[in-house]
Every structure is written in structure tokens, then in C-alpha cells.
Amino acid sequence: MRTCRIAPSILSADFARLGEEVRDVAAAGADWIHFDVMDNHYVPNLTVGPLVLKAIRPYVSLPIDVHLMIEPVDALIPSFIDAGADIITFHCEATRHIDRSLQLIRNAGKKAGLVFNPATPLSYLDYELDRIDVVLLMSVNPGFGGQSFIESTIEKTMALREKLDAYKAETGREIALEIDGGVKPGNIARIASAGADTFVAGSAVFGAGSPEGYAKVIRSMKEAVAALGDRS
Numbered sequence: 001m002r003t004c005r006i007a008p009s010i011l012s013a014d015f016a017r018l019g020e021e022v023r024d025v026a027a028a029g030a031d032w033i034h035f036d037v038m039d040n041h042y043v044p045n046l047t048v049g050p051l052v053l054k055a056i057r058p059y060v061s062l063p064i065d066v067h068l069m070i071e072p073v074d075a076l077i078p079s080f081i082d083a084g085a086d087i088i089t090f091h092c093e094a095t096r097h098i099d100r101s102l103q104l105i106r107n108a109g110k111k112a113g114l115v116f117n118p119a120t121p122l123s124y125l126d127y128e129l130d131r132i133d134v135v136l137l138m139s140v141n142p143g144f145g146g147q148s149f150i151e152s153t154i155e156k157t158m159a160l161r162e163k164l165d166a167y168k169a170e171t172g173r174e175i176a177l178e179i180d181g182g183v184k185p186g187n188i189a190r191i192a193s194a195g196a197d198t199f200v201a202g203s204a205v206f207g208a209g210s211p212e213g214y215a216k217v218i219r220s221m222k223e224a225v226a227a228l229g230d231r232s
């Protein structure tokens with residue numbers, strides 16, 4: 001079976017009821033919770049930090065995937081780990097020492113990931129794959145939910161899939177390939193065909209407006225990917 005993880009982004013949730021919202025998407029079939037952290041410095045928007053992560057942590061047992069859109073990252077990584085993060089990803093441009101930041105996360109026993117903006121080259125991965133659990137490709141410019149999917153991400157996903165498959169053949173280790181931005185029931189099959197296995201969906205899921213709607217959207221996304229059959 002083709003892997004298909006759906007990670008609803010909290011950015012489009014009702015922040016006044018965030019605990020219930022993450023509980024509802026978990027019950028609706030989500031696989032990870034995607035927790036977007038913005039600092040009005042690395043990106044032109046401001047969201048939430050470790051205190052809010054700690055507050056929602058008891059509401060779900062699913063992995064919480066913390067997407068740091070902050071700069072720098074090292075000083076805050078321990079706070080997100082203490083607050084209950086399972087996966088922490090950060091942008092290539094947001095730290096002076098990528099290897100050190102990855103090690104900070106992995107040495108705490110958590111999964112670490114690097115995030116690539118649409119224009120950021122994949123060559124940042126060249127010497128770091130052994131310390132990476134997730135590669136997150138942005139398919140929009142980071143900072144806001146509800147933007148349109150940038151088409152060049154398809155070609156980039158295919159190139160990354162080749163790299164990760166070659167790495168797996170060599171080491172046996174699987175690295176998740178996550179896509180973030182503009183993912184909808186109508187384009188998820190094309191993104192999965194290019195090689196992605198994990199899909200962030202904020203406005204598509206929470207825009208459905210009710211727990212029944214969340215389940216319907218998540219189901220339709222999973223069905224669209226399952227209909228592709230196994231990866232050849």
C-alpha cells in the first residue's frame with residue numbers, strides 16, 4: 001500500500017477551540033497534527049509557541065509535527081520538545097548551522113526535518129540525510145494558509161523522491177516526503193504520483209467546517225491516493 005499521511009494544519013482551525021479542533025481531526029482520520037509556528041521575522045505573520053503546544057498536547061495521541069517558521073531556531077527547540085513535539089522541522093535558511101540544529105532535535109529522541117521553500121535547492125540535503133527523518137517541501141511561500149499550490153513543486157518532488165529512494169536502497173532507512181501548501185482533494189493524487197507520502201492540509205480540512213466535513217475531506221484525500229495503487 002502507498003503511504004498517505006494527512007497532517008491537518010492548525011493554521012485554519014478555530015483558535016478559540018484549538019484542543020477540540022485537533023481532537024476532532026484526529027477522530028476524523030488525521031495521521032499527524034501540523035503545528036505552524038511563525039515569528040513575524042522569518043515570515044511576515046505571527047502564530048503560536050510552546051505554551052499553546054503544551055495546552056493542546058493532552059487532546060491527541062497522534063504525532064505533533066511542529067513546523068518552525070522562526071529564525072533562529074536553536075534556542076527554542078528545547079521548549080518545543082518539553083511542550084510535547086514529536087517531529088520538529090525548520091527552514092534551511094533559518095539557522096546558521098543546520099547540522100547542529102538537527103542534532104539538537106535528534107539527541108532529544110525526536111524526529112527532525114528540513115524545510116525547503118519553493119526556491120530553495122535540494123542540495124542542502126547532500127551531507128545530512130543520515131540526520132533527517134522528514135523532508136518538508138513548501139508548495140507555497142511560507143507565512144499564510146489558503147494559498148494556491150505552486151506547480152514547480154511537482155518536479156521538485158520527483159527529484160526528491162529519486163534521492164530518497166536511492167538513499168533507502170543504500171541504507172534501508174525511510175525518510176518521509178511531506179508537502180505543505182495548497183493541497184486539496186483535487187490535486188493530492190498528482191502530488192502523490194510525484195512521490196510525496198505526507199500531506200499538510202489546512203484550509204482544505206478545517207474549511208469543511210464540522211467534524212463530519214473534516215472526515216469527508218480526509219477520506220476523499222486518502223481515497224484519491226489509494227486509487228493510484230502501489231508505487232512502481
Ligand SMILES: O=C(CO)[C@@H](O)[C@H](O)COP(=O)(O)O
Pocket residue numbers: 009011012034036067069140141142143144145146147180181182183200201202203204
Ligand atoms: O506552513 C504553512 C504556511 O506557511 C502551511 O502549513 C499552511 O498553513 C497550509 O495551509 P493550506 O495551504 O493547506 O491552507
Ligand SMILES: [Co+2]
Pocket residue numbers: 009034036067180200
Ligand atoms: Co506548515
